Amino acid sequence: MGPMTFQSDLTTVAFSRRKLMGRNRALSVLLGLSDLLSQSKGVSGLLNQALDYVLEHTAFDAGRIYLMEPDRQALRLAAYRGLDVAGLERVSLDEGFTGRAAKTCSFIAQSVQALGDAKRAELLASKGIHTVVCVPFVVLDRVEGVMNLAAKSPIRLDQDEVDLLMMIGHLIGVAAIHSETEEILRDIVEELQHRNETIKLFVSTVGHDLKGPAVAAYGFAKRLQERYAGVLDERGVLYCEQILKATRQIACMVDELNSFVRTREMTLQVQRLSVSALWESLRQEFSTEFTKRSLRWEEHAQVAEVTADEVMVLRALRNLVQNALAHGGPSLSTIRVGCEEREGFFVFWVADDGRGIPVEEHEKLFQPFARLKTSQGVEGSGLGLTIVREVAHRHGGEAWVRSEPGKGAVFFFSVAKATGAECRCAPEGGVNMFKKILFPVDFSDVSAKIVPVVREMAARFDASVHVLFVARVFEHLGSIYVPHPSIKTIQAELAEGAQRKLGEFLAQHFQGVAVEGRVVSGDPAEEILKYADSQGIDLIVMGTHGRKGFERIVFGSVAERVVKGAVVPVMTVNPYGEKARWGR
Known part of the structure; x- marks a missing residue:
C-alpha cells in the first residue's frame, strides 16, 4: 500500500481490526494483547491469558513466564503452558538461558541441539522441542521478568519478529507490575477499612461506657462540694474542684x-x-459570654446565601468562636465573623484581636488532640479545630489560619459552591469525582426547578448529563377490564409523546451541555437504578415532590427507593423546601 495523501482539512478513516491485520500484523497483535491486558484479572489470571495469547499468535508451542523476585536475585514461575515445570519453579539469575536473559537484559534464541547442558538438551528433544527463546520483560530499563517460548519445529526470527516479541514482553511486564500493585493496594484498603471499623467501634464504646461514669462522678463531687462545704478543709475543697x-x-x-x-x-x-x-444564631448563643467579658461582636458578609449543611457549618463556626474565647488571652476585645466569595468557593472566617499564634505552630493546629504551648491552662479536647477541618473537607474545601504573636488570629474554612458536594478537592483544583450525572425527570415543575442544580454540578465536575424519563407500565389495569391491546396502544402513545417532550426539554434547558436523553418503560425506581448501573453513572440528582400522608401511601417515594438501592451517591432536591439531601 502506497502513502496516503489527504486532500482536505477533514479526513475520516474507519477503523477495522481485520484490515489492520492485513496491513500490519505486528500492530494488530500488540493491539489485541493491549486490550487483553487492560482487563483486571489478578496477576495469575492475567499472565496465563497473556501466555495463551502469545502462543496463539506466534509459531511457538509451549511457554513459561517468570517474574523477578523482590530481592532481584532470582525469578519465580508465574504461568506455564505445554511443558513439565517440575524443578523449574524458581530460577537463579546465574542459571541457564532464563537467568542469563534477565541478568544481561538480552533476547536469547537457541536451538536445542546447541544447548550446553546435554542432559537438558536431551530432555527437551525427547519432548519434540527444537528451538527455545527467552524474552526479557524490560520496563523502564529494568528486567521485571522473562518469558520462555519453545517451538517443535525450526522458526525464522528476523529483527522485526524479535522487536515484536520484545514489545510483547514489555506490555506483559507493565501489566504485571500494575496488577501486582493493584492487589497490594486492595489489601491495604481492606486493612484500612477493618481498622476504621475497629476505631469506630472503639469510639462508640468510649462514648457509651466512659461518659456515664464521668457524669456520675461529676454529680457526686458537685453534691459533696455543695452539701459539705462547711465540713471540708481547704485540701478537701481543692480535691472536689480537681474532680x-x-x-x-x-x-x-x-x-x-x-x-x-x-x-x-x-x-x-x-x-x-x-x-x-x-450570625444571629451565633450571636444569641454567645451573648451571655460576650456581655460578661465586655467583648465586641462584628459581622461581615459579602454574600447573602451559601449552600451547605447547616448543622456542620454552625458547628465549625461555633468551634472557631469558642477557640477565640478560650485562647484569645487577656488582650481579647473583639471577635469578628465573615463570609466572602472566591472562585468556586464560599469562605467563612472568624477573627480575633487576641494574643495570636506563632507561625511554627500553624501546621499542628488542625491535627487531632494538638495542644500548643499557648494552650496550657486552657480546658479543651484538642479536637475543635480538627472538626472544623473535617467540615471543610466534607464540603470540598479546606481550613487554614493566618496569625502572628500579638496580632490576633484569623481562622478560615471554605465550602465548595457546587451545592456542598462531598468531595476532597482543594480550592486550586482537584480530581473530578463525577464524570456521568443521571437526572431522572417527570416533566413536572419540579424537574424544571432542579435543572440549575444539575447544570451547576455538570459544570463543576466537567461531567456529562444523562436525562432519563421512565414511562410507567399499565399492565395492572387489566384488573379493571381494560383490554390488553388498548393498554399497549396507550403505552406506545405515551412513549412517543415522552420522546417528543424529552427533546423539547433538552433543547430548552441543556443548551451547551454534553447531554444524552433516554425514554424507557417500567417501574421508575427500578429503571433508574438499572440505567445507572448499565451506563456507569457516578452521581444521581433527582427531585422530590415532598409528598406526605395519604399521597405518599398512594404514590410512594421513587427518590427514597433510589437512595436505598443505589450504589452511587444520590442527591435529592425538594425545590419547594429549598433543601437537598445526600444519599449513601
Missing part, C-alpha cells in the same frame, strides 16, 4: 469524639443557608 475539672474534661472529650465521628460519617443535609441567620 469536677477532670470529669468535665472527660465528658467534653467524649462529646468531641462523638462529634468528630458524626462529622465524618453523617450524610450531608445540603440546603440554602442565610448568612445573616447563621
Whole structure:
C-alpha cells in the first residue's frame, strides 16, 4: 500500500481490526494483547491469558513466564503452558538461558541441539522441542521478568519478529507490575477499612461506657462540694474542684469524639443557608459570654446565601468562636465573623484581636488532640479545630489560619459552591469525582426547578448529563377490564409523546451541555437504578415532590427507593423546601 495523501482539512478513516491485520500484523497483535491486558484479572489470571495469547499468535508451542523476585536475585514461575515445570519453579539469575536473559537484559534464541547442558538438551528433544527463546520483560530499563517460548519445529526470527516479541514482553511486564500493585493496594484498603471499623467501634464504646461514669462522678463531687462545704478543709475543697475539672474534661472529650465521628460519617443535609441567620444564631448563643467579658461582636458578609449543611457549618463556626474565647488571652476585645466569595468557593472566617499564634505552630493546629504551648491552662479536647477541618473537607474545601504573636488570629474554612458536594478537592483544583450525572425527570415543575442544580454540578465536575424519563407500565389495569391491546396502544402513545417532550426539554434547558436523553418503560425506581448501573453513572440528582400522608401511601417515594438501592451517591432536591439531601 502506497502513502496516503489527504486532500482536505477533514479526513475520516474507519477503523477495522481485520484490515489492520492485513496491513500490519505486528500492530494488530500488540493491539489485541493491549486490550487483553487492560482487563483486571489478578496477576495469575492475567499472565496465563497473556501466555495463551502469545502462543496463539506466534509459531511457538509451549511457554513459561517468570517474574523477578523482590530481592532481584532470582525469578519465580508465574504461568506455564505445554511443558513439565517440575524443578523449574524458581530460577537463579546465574542459571541457564532464563537467568542469563534477565541478568544481561538480552533476547536469547537457541536451538536445542546447541544447548550446553546435554542432559537438558536431551530432555527437551525427547519432548519434540527444537528451538527455545527467552524474552526479557524490560520496563523502564529494568528486567521485571522473562518469558520462555519453545517451538517443535525450526522458526525464522528476523529483527522485526524479535522487536515484536520484545514489545510483547514489555506490555506483559507493565501489566504485571500494575496488577501486582493493584492487589497490594486492595489489601491495604481492606486493612484500612477493618481498622476504621475497629476505631469506630472503639469510639462508640468510649462514648457509651466512659461518659456515664464521668457524669456520675461529676454529680457526686458537685453534691459533696455543695452539701459539705462547711465540713471540708481547704485540701478537701481543692480535691472536689480537681474532680469536677477532670470529669468535665472527660465528658467534653467524649462529646468531641462523638462529634468528630458524626462529622465524618453523617450524610450531608445540603440546603440554602442565610448568612445573616447563621450570625444571629451565633450571636444569641454567645451573648451571655460576650456581655460578661465586655467583648465586641462584628459581622461581615459579602454574600447573602451559601449552600451547605447547616448543622456542620454552625458547628465549625461555633468551634472557631469558642477557640477565640478560650485562647484569645487577656488582650481579647473583639471577635469578628465573615463570609466572602472566591472562585468556586464560599469562605467563612472568624477573627480575633487576641494574643495570636506563632507561625511554627500553624501546621499542628488542625491535627487531632494538638495542644500548643499557648494552650496550657486552657480546658479543651484538642479536637475543635480538627472538626472544623473535617467540615471543610466534607464540603470540598479546606481550613487554614493566618496569625502572628500579638496580632490576633484569623481562622478560615471554605465550602465548595457546587451545592456542598462531598468531595476532597482543594480550592486550586482537584480530581473530578463525577464524570456521568443521571437526572431522572417527570416533566413536572419540579424537574424544571432542579435543572440549575444539575447544570451547576455538570459544570463543576466537567461531567456529562444523562436525562432519563421512565414511562410507567399499565399492565395492572387489566384488573379493571381494560383490554390488553388498548393498554399497549396507550403505552406506545405515551412513549412517543415522552420522546417528543424529552427533546423539547433538552433543547430548552441543556443548551451547551454534553447531554444524552433516554425514554424507557417500567417501574421508575427500578429503571433508574438499572440505567445507572448499565451506563456507569457516578452521581444521581433527582427531585422530590415532598409528598406526605395519604399521597405518599398512594404514590410512594421513587427518590427514597433510589437512595436505598443505589450504589452511587444520590442527591435529592425538594425545590419547594429549598433543601437537598445526600444519599449513601
